[in-house]
Amino acid sequence: MMRGSLAELEAVLAVSSQGGFRAAARELGMSSSSLSQQIAALETRMGVRLFNRSTRSVVLSAAGEQFVASVGPALEAIRSAVEHVDEHRAEATGTLRINTSVGATRMILTPLILDYMRRNPQMSVEIVTEGALVDVNAKGFDAGIRIREAVPPDMVVVPIGDSIRPAIVGSSDYFRRHGKPQVPADLEDHMCIRARMASGTIYRWEFERRGESFALDVPGKLVLDDSDLMLRAACDGAGLAYLNEWQVGDDVAAGRLEQVLSDWTPPYPGLCLYYPGRRNIPAKLRRFIDLIKELRAKGTT
Structure with missing residues (x-):
């Protein structure tokens, strides 16, 4: 199957699981209009409507329910295969972009960021510090680091360290x-x-x-x-x-x-990494997450 078709299948499953185009678009890192056009193109080629749309809701049609039930397991197997291959890459490459605060950077620079770069010599890391919270997905960041209570509720969260007092x-x-x-x-x-x-x-x-x-x-x-x-x-x-x-x-x-x-002044939940709920996490981010979990288990973050 062509790559574009796989993207369309991902789009159908995302809209189905999220119950709407806006939430699904956030998950996939694309605009709602592009997602709608992608699914419309698939429906046109298939000659069947997969979703019944109204101003208030988006629900699967009978054909859509059957389609998702059949395609979902197969696509999950493909995702799993891709992720397992990605984990065996010799080196992560590229640039890991993280949005965080100045204070958080001071806390994690030596025990986490510099260690990550030593372990992944082909990687570059760009840290952008801002006081205000930004949409990491819209701004092109791989992830953000903030205190837990500041993280948007639709993000995947990975605790970094202990509580802060x-x-x-x-x-x-x-x-x-x-x-x-x-x-x-x-x-x-x-x-x-x-x-x-x-x-x-x-x-x-x-x-x-x-x-x-x-x-x-x-x-x-x-x-x-x-x-x-x-x-x-x-x-x-x-x-x-x-x-x-x-x-x-x-x-x-x-x-x-x-x-x-x-x-x-009792403690409150500490820093955490957060990122959009993409199904396929890039190798550079996956390695960063694995390092956080390793250091947390050792009690060094």
């Missing part, structure tokens, strides 16, 4: 001058280094304890949009910063910073 920190000099907050409400009497998000909004510090959760718009005259600058400002005594334990660990250990309100 927030940390509210200040310098010893600051605490000598202003004292330490004992509960979140005490922050109203402190100078806080506020964070401006990529969306333009000011981040509200999040707290949780014993089932009670809430967010505070803390006071502060200094607003920054970079966590490294917030860390530096906190070390210099400018106020309290809401960061994460991974980022402040060295400064806390060295005595440059002290952590407060730790019983109000």
Whole structure:
């Protein structure tokens, strides 16, 4: 069977499983109009309608149901054969493009990205850092890396590391001058280094304890949009910063910073890789996923 015909069969199965052209187009990485034209061309050649379309729904016709039932298993066998051959390639080649944040890149660069490049010397890796979440499929990325709660619900998710714990920190000099907050409400009497998000909004510090959760718009005259600058400002005594334990660990250990309100800042799900639900994952991405799983099993990410 010609390659174009295989693509048309994939398109029919995608629309059938997703229940519509828009969701199926996202899965296949193409526009809804191109997908509709592809299926229409197949229906024309076959001389039968596979889908009954209306403004509200897209459902298989009787002929379509029979077609999917017959073609589905065969096409799945073809996919499996292709994936097994792909796994035996000697080397992955090309460029792996990942969209993520600056903070996430700092966490994964050495233990994951550089290790991946050492293991796959023919591969190039392009990391694009952005504060705002983007459509990785539409922007031409192979995958994205974000904290779990920020990942769109229609993506395949691969956990990278352990949970992340927030940390509210200040310098010893600051605490000598202003004292330490004992509960979140005490922050109203402190100078806080506020964070401006990529969306333009000011981040509200999040707290949780014993089932009670809430967010505070803390006071502060200094607003920054970079966590490294917030860390530096906190070390210099400018106020309290809401960061994460991974980022402040060295400064806390060295005595440059002290952590407060730790019983109000429980951990949350950490970083994960995410990508569109394509049936055939490229070898370069498959190897990256395998490395994540290997390092996670060893506890090194």
